[in-house]
Amino acid sequence: MTTTITEARAPAAGAGVSVGNLIRRVARNYVLRRFVVAFVKIFIVVTLTFFLIRLMPTNPVEVYINELITQYGMSADEARNQAAALLAIDLNAPLSQQYFQYMKGLVQGNLGTSFRSKGTPVNAMIAQFLPWTLFSVGVSLLISFTLGMLLGMYSAYRRESVGDHVITTLSSIFSSIPNYLVGIMLVVLLGVQWKLLPITQMRGSMSPGMTPGFTLEFIKDIFFHAALPIATYILTTVGGWTLAMKSSTIATLGEDYVTVAKARGLSEGRIMTGYVGRNASLPLFTSLAISVGFIVGGSTLIEFIFVYQGVGQLLLNSITSRDYPVMQGIFLIITFTVILANLLAEFLYSRLDPRVRVAGGK
């Protein structure tokens, strides 16, 4: 250790060398390297989406003018004047200048202000909408992951039984139907045809006049509003988890250490939880991170169907009105969620499975 320090200090006279040294030390540290890679990825995604979004045809001013003309019957000139006064955005500034302006704000954690809701910071908008998406997606993922593991293990243990056939068939059916179709069917059947649920009241993320807090009333209310999105997410994802867990369990059951455990006379329950279950669930944890990204990204469709005020709904609105900063902010936040989920999964995995823990990971 001492030798490396002296080696590092000796050529430190030149600044370039010490930078190179820093890079080398970062590259050697596994955790730090992961963070640097994640940071670079976020930077690339932000830059790409910044230019992509601004390349979209029709800009926010045009959209607004069209809206004024079609909805309020204004003349073209009137609409143009009002749009110019209300929006007051300089879209003629060179893109590079806008880009650097944006990045400057971003470094300070400022996502800019919305074009349409004049003066509302994007940070505040995301803070208002994101929790609902994270809540609904998080709860459903938790339930469907747990349920899938249990059903998958049951199927694997009772292979070729009636229960296994029912579970496996239903799993493959539900996991291959697009989630928005399931959502539409829930609205149509439960809400309109059978009138079991008051779907119009269930819209939104909470009832008007409800004060957030740790009260039973509030918790009941948010679950009431999130019930249909959650049900849709669970119905369409639980099958995937079940099938994955089933095949993973079957593979684990054939392992030598399970045979040894049986030979040692350990109880069936102990083998199931401590030997089979723990090992079989390992590969599922990596897919967990990927599915977080997929569901949050696909939440647009589900939130549109149930009129749930989440980040997907906000994204859709901002895209139709070409509200660049809001779109940009949501892209950033979803990307960030995906990357964070991946990092977490990786660390979680190395904690759960000592075999993949990086050699000498200090």
Next chain:
Amino acid sequence: MAAFWHNVKTTLRLLTHNKVGFVGFLFVIFFILLSFVGPYVVPLDRTTKLDEIYAPISWRHPLGTDFSGRDVLTHVVHGGRDVLTVAFLAGAISTAIAVLMGSLSALIGGKVDSAIMGVADVILTIPQFPLLIVLAGLLRFNNVLILAAILGVLSWPSLSRAIRAQVLSLRERDFVEAARALDLGTGHIILREIMPNMASYLAVSLIFAMTGAVYAQVGLVFLGLVPLSGSNWGVMLQLAWTKGAIFYPKALPYILSPVLAIALFQLSLVFASRSLEEMFNPRLRTGV
């Protein structure tokens, strides 16, 4: 000739061996016939008939009528062509790119490998569906080819990772070593030595890429973000939603039709993949 018939017989036996897979396969063929031959049998009638709005199921209208009194069955028949075309093209494009990128990455290695995998990594990081929404606005795809191309170009990364891993393991096998010793060239090694060994995997991947393309394109159309017009299951769904048919109890057959068409097509693809997997992978065959 005899050899040919023998081949056909073997193929059929393999196809019918997995019952679920065979049913899926038959349904896929049914959907292809329905969408590509059906339109010639059932003419499209776009005229509005105000006296027949949301007519119930009858012999004249086996699936009822829609919000302007048009026959739903006719629209289901005419609405599949674009969905199937986009699905197949997008699946083929993404699988082709994935094979190319994955195998190049594995065989050349070094800088090429890290470059390709880096690009794949970045594409995987960008939220797919929101990105599609932006691209939908960007290109205004009026034609299905561009839509298919975009879907294909966006969905190769995860498959190419898997292909890279497979090629990396196949590369070490004796037959590849032998081919390399004979100096048969990278093209020959990829196409003649490695790909046939991955055929079952590729067939299944193609099918899953197709289901992904169906999901994305119908989703985009449903949100009203792709200005596709004419008959299309996605457009039917979108119109059912925007015209309020969803909240009209008598319109059930009209809403169910595109939903079931899409869901059944997805299901039959997934089920058919099981038969394909057995067909291309001799190791999975049992007792044939």
